[in-house]
Amino acid sequence: MPRLSLKDVDLQRLPQQARAALEFLVLLNPREIIPDATAARQPTLLPPQKPEHAGRRTLVLDLDETLVHCHCQQGALPGPHPEIQIELENGEPKAVLRAKVFALDSVRLGSSGLWCRRIRRTTKAATLAQVVFQSLQPPQVAEGISTRPFARRLLLLAAARFEAGEAQLLSLKPGASSSSPEFFGPITVARVPGKHRGLVCARAVRRGELLFANRALAVAETRSLPEVTCQKLRSCSEWDFGAFFLLSDGLHTPHELPKLPQVPREEVENMDQRARDVKKERVKAILSANAHELDTSGGQLSAIFLVASLVNHSCRPSAARVFLGDMMFVRAARDLNAGDEITDGYISVLQPALERRRAIRERYGFELCEDRILVEEHLFSKAAVTELLEKIDNANSLEDFSEILEETQRFVSRQLRSLSDCTAESATCVTAAQRLGCGLERLLLGGLVMPVQVGMATILSHMGRHAEAAKGYCRCCWLMEELAPHNAYHAKWAVEALVEAAKASLPLGDYAAYAQHVLNGHCGPGALEVFLGTSKSILKGLNDPKACSHLCPGxxxxxxxxxxxxxxxxxxxxxxxxKVSDLEISACGFLVDLWLKPLGHFLLALPRTVDPDSATVRLHARRLRARFARPG
Ligand SMILES: C[S@@+](CC[C@H](N)C(=O)[O-])C[C@H]1O[C@@H](n2cnc3c(N)ncnc32)[C@H](O)[C@@H]1O
Structure with missing residues (x-):
């Protein structure tokens, strides 16, 4: 992999977005994290450059769904939005992009001497960028664009240093076999209503605690996984063989509760390979409900993990996973109590209910039926959500984004307040809302406007408004705390907030402490230090005596x-x-409206109806305590 060198690049000629990306890389100094010798052993992302392209630069387009919308036919898009033709080598326009702010600059970067070859997949394959990918298919553009999730890759690097003595994992290619021991911590297999079996916590755990580390039974290119798994099943240990056929295939789930393996595992292989009857169709069916795509492999590899296959989906997941070599490390993404379920997001949970329901139905064939989706579907009509998504699609400026945000905030608050008069029709929804608790408003808002919030922070950063960008990324993290603390983007945005704060010369203590807290939750203690490598100026913030809390700054x-x-x-x-005069608190049914004048309104769902007159409120410096007496 060639070194990152800015010597021959005239930064002033680059668009702001490319400049910011390069500056970010220089700040991180990836060579400190992956020395050249290690990098030389990694697979290259791009194929070798053809001799006839020598001397040209390669443009990598990251078609992130928050910034680019696209269409493959020129003129097909209504409205006054900018359309971009990508001129390819034969001069024919092959794609028309309707670009969000800044996408235009990025594409112009390549307007001369552009060399584009392979197109892989986006962070959310099924959606927007897919259309562009199709329109850029061979022969004109064959290979060369990778949008492998940035956040995951960085987390991989951080985690690799961390899993005690697992430095060797860093040098392993995704999926490669490691000698790292498995670990099965405070988890147990249990029956979970509506989901058959699942994994639950055997005791209370704190966010960031390692729950288990599971080695893949088989890893292979996605299309060869059934064949490779069949081979493995013919020779694997009795335990692995039994555990595989106890997995659900989505349609049928055995009643028996699988046992967790003993560690160290008894690795007795079956020598008489013909004696085992392994039917490929059955194996395929089980893999379709359980295989994991290794997201660090750029979508090329998949694997089957027998213990991790017992983890169910939730739209509010409780665990974070990281793949290293052939291992999956799973940590608690929230503080959990004994008996709480360990869950993951099978699909992106940062999208509205109707999209999540459709994605789960199409890919996994089951119906979502949980508190979050129940409340969303009761409060937000399909028409209202579709209209909002259209507005997000058509937004073109910071002002558009901020207007959408304010409007959506008002909408969520209005709909939520409608629940305060509990009727027979809304009773189920009210109970679910009460279970979701005081972060409910954030949860609802995050599911609708996460791309808007991220888009705003990104734009502010590109405009050089770093203090506001830091605030914007903190707002993203604050929503993620409730919605998806497990998600690698949470870690990425916590680091972005820190980097923006550093650029704005803000005191870094709180930002560093928060980023440290979030990265610990994904990769274990010390991850931020490894991640930042030698960026000492930022790390100094960690020693700031005022860096006290795990709270999202601001x-x-x-x-x-x-x-x-x-x-x-x-x-x-x-x-x-x-001051006390900055504060108003009122209650209606089970909802409390907390009005903190400099910060805005917060609508909280409480586990039961309260009497507003019973409230006693104490305010001391940076902490407020409100107590509602037990109803008479
Ligand atoms: C990877 S397995 C998870 C373990 C599975 N529950 C079992 O008993 O073996 C995936 C299957 O679990 C079930 N499942 C997972 N999450 C679910 C959810 N949120 N709601 C309903 N069923 C779920 C579905 O049948 C799905 O095909």
């Missing part, structure tokens, strides 16, 4: 509990000191 942190006397207690940690 945001409020709200928790709710029940006291010994059965009173309801709300604790709100604030990013700044408030």
């Amino acid at each position: 945001e409020v942190h709200i928790s709710c509990g029940i006291s010994q006397s059965s009173d309801l207690e709300l604790q709100v940690d604030l990013p700044l000191s408030l």
Whole structure:
């Protein structure tokens, strides 16, 4: 892999977006993390350059769904949006992009001497960029564009240093076999209503604790996985063989509760390979419900992990996974209690209910039936969500984004308030809302406007408004805390907030402490230090005595509990000191409206209806405590 060198690049001629990306890489100094010798052993992302292309630069387009929308026919898009023709080598326009802000600049970068070859997949394959990919198919553009998730790759690097003594994992290609031991921690197999079997916590665990590390039974290119798994099943140990056929195929799920393996595993191979009857169709059916695509392999490899196959889907997942070599490491993404289910997101959970329902139905064939989707479908009509998505698609500026955000915030708050009069029709929804708790408003908002929030932070960063960008990324993280703390983007945005804060010369203590907290949740303690390598100026923030909390900088942190006397207690940690006159609190049914004048309204769902007149509120520096007496 050639070195990153800026010597021969005139940065001033590059669009702002490309400049920012290069500056970011220089700041991280990836060569400190992966020395050249290690990099030389990694597979190259691009095929060798053809002699006739010598001297040209390669443009890699990251067709991120938050910034680019596209269409393959010129003139097919209504409205006054900019359309971009990509001129390919024979001069024919092959694709027309309707670009969001800044996409235009990126494409212009390649307007002369562009060499584009392979197109792989986007972070969310089925959606927007797919259309462009199809329109850029061979022969004009064959290979060369990879959008392998950035966040995952960085997390992989961080995690590799971390899993004690697992430095060798770093040098392994995705899927390659390792000698790392398996680990099965505080987990147990249990029956889960509506989902057959699942994994649950055997005791309370803190966010970031390693729950288990599972080695793949088989790893292969996605299309060869059935064949490779069949071969493996003929020779694997009795335990592996039995455990594989106890897995669900999506349509049929054995009643028996599988046992977790003993560690170290008894690796007795079956020598008489013909004696085992392994039917490929059956293996395929089981793989279709359980195989994992190794996202660090750019979508090329898949694997089957026998213990991880017992993890169910949730639209509010509780665990984060990282792939290293042939291992999957799974950590708690939230603080969990004994008996809480360990769940993952089979699909992106950062999309509205109707898209999640469709994705799960099409890919896995089951119906979602959980508190989050129940509340969303009750409160948000299909028409309202479709209209919002269209607005997001058509937004073209920071102002458009910010208008959508404000409008959606008002919409969510209005719909949520409609639940305060609990009727027979809304009773199920109210109970689900109460179970989701005081982060409910964030959860609902995040599912609708995550791309808008990220888009705004990205634009602010490109405009050089770094302090505002830092705030924007913090807002993304704050929503993710409730919605998807397991997601690698959460870690990426926590680091982006830190980097933006550094660029804006803000005090870094709180940003560094928060990024450290989030990365620990994904990769274990110390991940941020490894991730930042020698960027000492940022790391200094970690030693700042004021870096105290795990709270997302600038945001409020709200928790709710029940006291010994059965009173309801709300604790709100604030990013700044408030005066009593800055604060208003009112309740209606089970909803509390907390109005913190400099910060805005927060609508909280409580586990039961409260009497607003019973509230006692104490405010001390950066902490607010409200107590609602037990109803008479
Ligand atoms: C990877 S397996 C998970 C373990 C599975 N529950 C079992 O008992 O073997 C995937 C299958 O579990 C079930 N499942 C997973 N998440 C679910 C959910 N949120 N709701 C309903 N069923 C779910 C579906 O049958 C799915 O095909």
